[in-house]
Amino acid sequence: MTAILEMRSVSKSFVGVQALRDVSFTVEAGEIHALVGENGAGKSTLMKVLSGVYPYGRYEGQIIFEGEERRFRDINDSEALGIIIIHQELALIPLMSIAENIFLSHAPSRFGVIDRDEVYRRTQQLLAQVGLKESPDTLITDLGVGKQQLVEIAKALSKRVKLLILDEPTASLNEADSQALLDRLVSFREQGISSILITHKLNEVARVADRITVLRDGRSVDSIDCRAEPVLEDRIIKSMVNRDMAHRFPERQPKIGEPVFTVENWSVYHPQHTDRQVIKNVDFMVRRGEIVGIAGLMGAGRTEFAMSLFGRSWGVNIAGRARLEGHDVHLTSVPAAIDAGLAYVTEDRKQLGLVLADDVRKNITLASLAQVAPRGVIDDIAELKAASGYRGRMRIRCSDVYQEAGQLSGGNQQKVVLSKWLMTDPKVLILDEPTRGIDVGAKYEIYCIIQELADAGRGVVVISSEMPELLGICDRICVMNDGAFVGEFAGSEATQEKIMRAIMRNEAIKNQETAA
Incomplete structure (x- = not known):
C-alpha cells in the first residue's frame, strides 16, 4: 500500500531530556495504525511534532505527507492538509451547541455573515456520518462523554480529515461507547481515512489495528503487522516495558486484621x-x-x-x-x-487531584500544609525535604520537585496524587x-x-x-x-x-x- 505519512529519523529534546531518538514512523493510506508505549515513551511528543505543536526547526528529522516534505509552523498548517488530532481532554465548549462547536473556527458564510441554515444542514450530515441522531442544536453539556467523542470526530470530518489522530479516545468511555467508537474507526478505514490510535487498552489494539508500533524511551522498538501475524499481548507488553510481564500483578500474602472502617445504613440523595x-x-x-x-x-x-x-x-x-x-x-x-x-484519590487526577500549573513539591504537600508550616508560614526547606522524600519513595520520574505537575506522564501524576494523600498518614x-x-x-x-x-x-x-x-x-x-x-x-x-x-x-x- 501507499504511505500517506512518513516520519524519518525524528529526534526531539527538552532541557535535560531526550524525548525522541531517531524515530521513523509510517502510516499507510486507509489503515488504522496503533501507537503504544509506556507513559513518557514519546507517543504524545511524536504526535505534537506531526501536528505542528512543535514547529519545524524545533526537532530533527523529516515529515513526508502525501509524498511531499512538510514543514509545519503550527497546528493550522497541519489541519489545512487534513491532519487532525483529537486529544484525551476534549476541546469542546459545554454551553455551545453541537453545530457551533463543529464550525466554531470555519463556519460557512455568505457575504461575511454566518450561513446558519448551511451550518445546520452540514452538521446533520456529519452527525449521520458518525452515527449520532441528536439535533445540531443540542448543547454539548447535555451529551455523555461517548457522544462528545463522536462530536469531536464530526468536527475533524468537517475539516476534510485525511489522517485522524486519537489520543486515548476510550479512556473515559464505558464498554458500549468504546465499541461504538472503534466501529466508527473501522468504517472510516473503509472510506479511505487513515487513523493513528494511541491507547493503553491492548484488547482494542488487537481488535482494530492493521499495524502496531511500540515506543520505549523515545525509540521505536517493535513493529507488528496485524494482518500478517497474530497480535500477542505478551509481546507488546514486553516490548513496552523491556521485561517479562507474565505476572501482571504482584504476589500477595495478606495479613488482615480487625475492622478499621465501617459504614452502616449510609444514604445519599442527588444534589x-x-x-x-x-x-x-x-x-x-x-x-x-x-x-x-x-x-x-x-x-x-x-x-x-x-x-x-x-x-x-x-x-x-x-x-x-x-x-x-x-x-x-x-x-x-x-x-x-x-x-x-480518611483519604480519597479522585478518578479525575487532572481536574480534581492536581494543580497542574503548580510544581510537584507544592502538590505533594498541599493536603498537609500544617506539617511544613509550623507557624503559619511555609518552611521552604521542610517542604523541599518532604517532597523529595516522597519523590524517592514513590519513584516519581521528574527532573526535580520543582517541575510542573502538568508536564509529567499520567503514571507519575498519579504517584504525585498518592504522595499527597500518603503525607496525611491516612488510616x-x-x-x-x-x-x-x-x-x-x-x-x-x-x-x-x-x-x-x-x-x-x-x-x-x-x-x-x-x-x-x-x-x-x-x-x-x-x-x-x-x-x-x-x-x-x-x-x-x-x-x-x-x-x-x-x-x-x-x-x-x-x-x-x-x-x-
Whole structure:
C-alpha cells in the first residue's frame, strides 16, 4: 500500500531530556495504525511534532505527507492538509451547541455573515456520518462523554480529515461507547481515512489495528503487522516495558486484621434532584491490611458513595453511621474526613487531584500544609525535604520537585496524587480508578504501592471498571448496582462471571419490581 505519512529519523529534546531518538514512523493510506508505549515513551511528543505543536526547526528529522516534505509552523498548517488530532481532554465548549462547536473556527458564510441554515444542514450530515441522531442544536453539556467523542470526530470530518489522530479516545468511555467508537474507526478505514490510535487498552489494539508500533524511551522498538501475524499481548507488553510481564500483578500474602472502617445504613440523595436516592442505605466495611474492591457498571453509584464518605464531597441529605477504629466519626467536611484518617484519590487526577500549573513539591504537600508550616508560614526547606522524600519513595520520574505537575506522564501524576494523600498518614485510603489512562508498566508500580499500603496496616478501597484489575489485587470484592451492594466475594473465589451474574440478577429483580 501507499504511505500517506512518513516520519524519518525524528529526534526531539527538552532541557535535560531526550524525548525522541531517531524515530521513523509510517502510516499507510486507509489503515488504522496503533501507537503504544509506556507513559513518557514519546507517543504524545511524536504526535505534537506531526501536528505542528512543535514547529519545524524545533526537532530533527523529516515529515513526508502525501509524498511531499512538510514543514509545519503550527497546528493550522497541519489541519489545512487534513491532519487532525483529537486529544484525551476534549476541546469542546459545554454551553455551545453541537453545530457551533463543529464550525466554531470555519463556519460557512455568505457575504461575511454566518450561513446558519448551511451550518445546520452540514452538521446533520456529519452527525449521520458518525452515527449520532441528536439535533445540531443540542448543547454539548447535555451529551455523555461517548457522544462528545463522536462530536469531536464530526468536527475533524468537517475539516476534510485525511489522517485522524486519537489520543486515548476510550479512556473515559464505558464498554458500549468504546465499541461504538472503534466501529466508527473501522468504517472510516473503509472510506479511505487513515487513523493513528494511541491507547493503553491492548484488547482494542488487537481488535482494530492493521499495524502496531511500540515506543520505549523515545525509540521505536517493535513493529507488528496485524494482518500478517497474530497480535500477542505478551509481546507488546514486553516490548513496552523491556521485561517479562507474565505476572501482571504482584504476589500477595495478606495479613488482615480487625475492622478499621465501617459504614452502616449510609444514604445519599442527588444534589440537584433531591428526591432521588442515589446511595440506598448501604453497609460497608474494610479491615486493617485489607484491599477491598468495589465493582460495578457505569452509574452504579461507586464514585458517589466514595465522595459522600470523603467529607460529603457529593450528595445531600446524607445519613448513616461511620466508625473509624471503633469510634464514631462525623465526616461533615473534607478537613474533618482528613483529620479522621480518611483519604480519597479522585478518578479525575487532572481536574480534581492536581494543580497542574503548580510544581510537584507544592502538590505533594498541599493536603498537609500544617506539617511544613509550623507557624503559619511555609518552611521552604521542610517542604523541599518532604517532597523529595516522597519523590524517592514513590519513584516519581521528574527532573526535580520543582517541575510542573502538568508536564509529567499520567503514571507519575498519579504517584504525585498518592504522595499527597500518603503525607496525611491516612488510616483508610479510597482509590477511585487508580490506573485509568496509565500504561501496563506504571500500573504494576501502582499495584505494588497499593499492596505496600495494605501491608503497612492501612485499609485500602479500590474502585475500578477493570475487572481483571480487581481480581488481580483485591482480597475481597463488593459488587454495587443502582446504589446498593448486591454481592460480595472473596478475592480467591471471585470471577468476572460471578460479578456480572450478581449485577444482572439485581437488574432482573429491579425490572420485575418496575413491571409490578
